[in-house]
Amino acid sequence: MKTQYIGKPVSRVDGLAKVTGTARYSADFKVDRMLYGYIVSGSIAKGRIISIDTSKAMGLKGVLQVFTHENVSGLPWFSIKYKDMDAPSGSPFRPLHDDKILYSGQPVALVVADTFELARYASSLIDVLYEEESFATDLAKNIDRSYKAPVGKIGYVSPKSRGDADEAYGEAEFKMSGTYQHGAEHHNPMELFSTTAIWENGKLTVYDKTQGVTNCQFYIGNVFGLAYKDVRIISPYVGGAFGSGLRPQYQLFMAVLAALELKRPVKVGLTRQQMFTFGHRPVTMQKLALSASADGSLESIRHEAYSETSRFESYTEIIVNWSGTMYNCDHVKLKYELVGLDMYTPVDMRAPGAVTGAHAMESAMDELAYELKMDPLIFRLKNYADEDQTEEKPFSSKELIACYREGAEKFGWTRRNIEPRSMREGNQLIGWGVATAAWDAFQMPCRAKALLSIDGKLVISSGTSDIGTGTYTIMTQIAAESLGLKMEDVTFHLGDTNMPMAPLEGGSWTAASVGSAVKGVCEDVKKKLIRMAVKTKTSPLYDSNSKDIVLDSGMISDVKDSSKSASIVEVMRLAGINSIEETSTSGPNPINKMKYTFNAHAAVFAEVKVDEDLGIVRVTRVVCAVAAGKILNPKTARSQILGGVVWGISKALEEESKMDHQYGRFMNHNLSEYHVPVNKDINDIEVIFVEEKDDIVNPLGVKGVGEIGIIGVAGAIANAVFHATGVRVRNLPITMDKVLQIAEDDRNQVAI
Structure with missing residues (x-):
């Protein structure tokens, strides 16, 4: 039975070094x-x-x-x-x-x-x-100076419209419109x-x-x-x-x-204060207008976004594009513009653009569902997109319906009363919200090197990074399984320009990009070993059919003759070879890129409890169901989704860098005033990995999970707050003062 490491919840191979302090970070070198x-x-x-x-x-x-x-x-x-x-x-x-x-x-x-x-x-x-x-640092007061975002940054694609959204919106029976904002955030x-x-x-x-x-x-x-x-x-x-x-x-x-x-x-x-001086997630203002027919079919989507950048660079994000691919709709109008301000250029921050656009679009979908008096999940299923309408291409795989189904079942969505303010525990108003998430499944060109020594030890290297995502571990798993070695006989090295070139560690493309290179170089070494085994006359596997040879746990065997077997070490010794060294390059399949759209998908369900008197919002439960192709390591992948959900909670309720426009400076530039969740803020989080097979996206069939975990969380929480209170807060973060103020404004309007 071939040893399997891919898909197993293996603990981090670098964990011991980190917890014992032997892992050396940049400031530790003396x-x-x-x-x-x-x-x-x-x-x-x-x-x-x-x-x-x-x-x-x-x-x-x-x-x-x-x-x-x-x-x-x-x-x-x-x-x-x-x-x-x-x-x-x-x-x-x-x-x-x-x-x-x-x-x-x-x-x-x-x-x-x-x-x-x-x-x-x-x-x-x-x-x-x-x-x-x-100087000018206020986005809202400078919208009139906006300009079309240029194409230039890696990964940025100008939004594409289709149909006639303005006409469809004007003729629609059910419609909504609203403006959504969120403040700046710093990575910290x-x-x-x-x-x-x-x-x-x-x-x-x-x-x-x-x-x-x-x-x-x-x-x-x-x-x-x-x-x-x-x-x-x-x-x-x-x-x-x-x-x-x-x-x-x-x-x-x-x-x-x-x-x-x-x-x-x-x-x-x-x-720490200077960590607030070199870029941030930009403040963005978004305007949404959606319309639908009486049966709940989307008839038009209009989504425009205005985002801040510096005076000297035009930083771009894909914010509105997702609204053209997430749901089935023939009339879509998208617009994305920038406003140059006197600040440092924003920089990519986990799920750049997608997390911003998803909050607005998913909130708008919730609002329109209420106009239709339709369950928000049923509304999403009604408008499910089977293909990418923007590019007119099928998805390489898409198990989003399974995400909806499995997530809803785990969350207990069918027990939800659709009416706002209808669920409570004492003075705690209970709300349930749902949102959809999608992220590109990228693969970038990458190189990897393998060195197999006569002692049976394998060293793999690639100049990538591990920012805590588990790269050391999954690359070790891929190498061990690909070459039929025990994990303890494999060492993976990274983070050095003396190693083969790798892409930036970002975009959720590292597993696919570096992983494919590692798999490829191990396959090359494997071919050499098999050739040695069957061509060396003194080898126990001499003259065997190469197609019948398997490698497992450091042994080379003939599946058709159990008596023909030898260790990798023995075969190399008999062949007179002290080491095998190979370098391999991998990259995306250009034909497949032209024919398919590659996305990971997720469905997020959130429960909030809101103090009716104080407006304090607590997220008590989150279920995140993810379809991201092959999950290389459920343990480290789950950790990635958990971290994304926690950050999504932070984005929804706490996180904001406050700019004093009188001075043009972020004022809460420390960890005491820049609010992030503590343990007491985080409750039950359930992660579900939906089975998804994809033989097209890359040789490993993986899509990456670094970004997808955060994308739909803020939208689901915002929708849950509305369900709990009847108050629609469109400006993140959702703080108690906003909940109380909007509720008071609504009461005053009713009184008038």
Whole structure:
């Protein structure tokens, strides 16, 4: 019986290193003669630096240099605007480039000293005089300056309309319209961004927190005019990132700048407050208008979104496109525009665009269902999309109906009373809501290397990342099963530009992309082993039919003759081979990409309890049913969905970066005032993986689960709040003041 690891709930192979503290993160690497940098952040939103006095800081013993725009020049990117691999359209931010201030919190100086404490103290002695200019940071007040989002960022596709949604809406019997908003959010992973740069013998070694070592190598090589082969980026462990590590952050530039100038190793890290100064999920305003016939068939969808970006780059997300593919509808009008503001460019944040658009669309679907007096789940089933109408292509697989069915059964949806405010426990109003989620099932080009030694040990490597998702573990599982080895005989290495190139770790494409490369390279090694086994005259399997050979638990056997068997070690020894080394490349099938749409799907059911007097909302139950192809490891995959649901709860009820438009600065830039859930906020979460077979999407049949878990949660919770209270809150997060204020407004309207 062939040993099977794929699909089994294997514990993390890197778990022991993490819980014992032997896993080394970017800030943990130390070398002799280390210097420490501390970044000085600007205090105005827009203007220029008139003067910057560093004399007091430089007068301190142990301070080696203070870098500012006045003494940093001559870098290649100052004349050629190099971009990183994940950059949107526009001109990337260039730290210490000139005297211009583009946003509040912009780095204006780097102090480098013998100790971190000295560098931090010296930074307080720097005097900066500014000339302020008028600025704009309020999306709502600047909508009139919106412009069409350009195509340029990887993965962005302009929305496509069809039919005549305006006419269909005007003639419809049942309709709704509304405006939905959500505030800015910041990633706030546990690990702060930190970089250690070492310049030695013409070679640069950098330990960095990143989701893409190759991207950082590309960026640093271009910015500083270094050959890529002379720049090595290492990032074996990442303590959370959620998209914040896709682009190189400015501490990387600072550390390398100082190391090259001072010819000594330099470590530069960001403070928690500075973690709020390099990008966020953008504030977005969305307008929805849906209509339906009396039988519940959707007749029109109009979805437009306005999202903030910086003045220097046009950051894009796919927000409205999902509304054209999620449900069957012949008349769809989609619009997505940007508003340039005086802030840093937003960055990708878990399920970028989809989680934003789904909240609005799924809330609107709920509102229209109530106009129709139809159960919200039945309404969704009524308008189920069997194919992608936007691209006029079938889905490679789609088990969303099974998600609805299994999720509803587990949740007990049939016991739901459709009337708002009809379910309660004392003064606790109970509400049940549902929402749909979808995310692209990407596959990106990737390479992997395999080295099988004479001792039967296999080392696999690929320059990908593991931000806590379980990449180390699932790649070990794939390799062990593909080559018929025990898991303890397989080691997977990642996070190093000396390894084969891999894509950025994001978009839920790592399992499919890196996994396919790992499977492919193991298949290549397997072919060599089988050829050795049947061609080596002294081998017990000599002259066997290659098609009858199997590998299992380190043994090579002939399925038609049980007497013909040998260990991998024995076959290699008899063949006189000490090791087998292979490198393989995998990528998406271009023909399949043209013929099919690849999506993961989910159905989310949420229960809330709302204090009738205080408006306090608690999420008491969530059931998330997911169809994402082959689940490589139910244990780590479940963890991904749990994390997504928790973040969805946070997005719905708590999370928001508050911008003071008088100063153009995020004010709650710390973990005490930036609210995220604690243990008491999280109750029962049930994860269901619906069986879904997909032989088209990629060789492994996987779709990825990093994003899909968060996408429908906020919509389901918002719908549950309405069911509980009769109050429709369209502005996230749903806080108690909004619930009470809208309820009071509704009562006043009734009185009038």
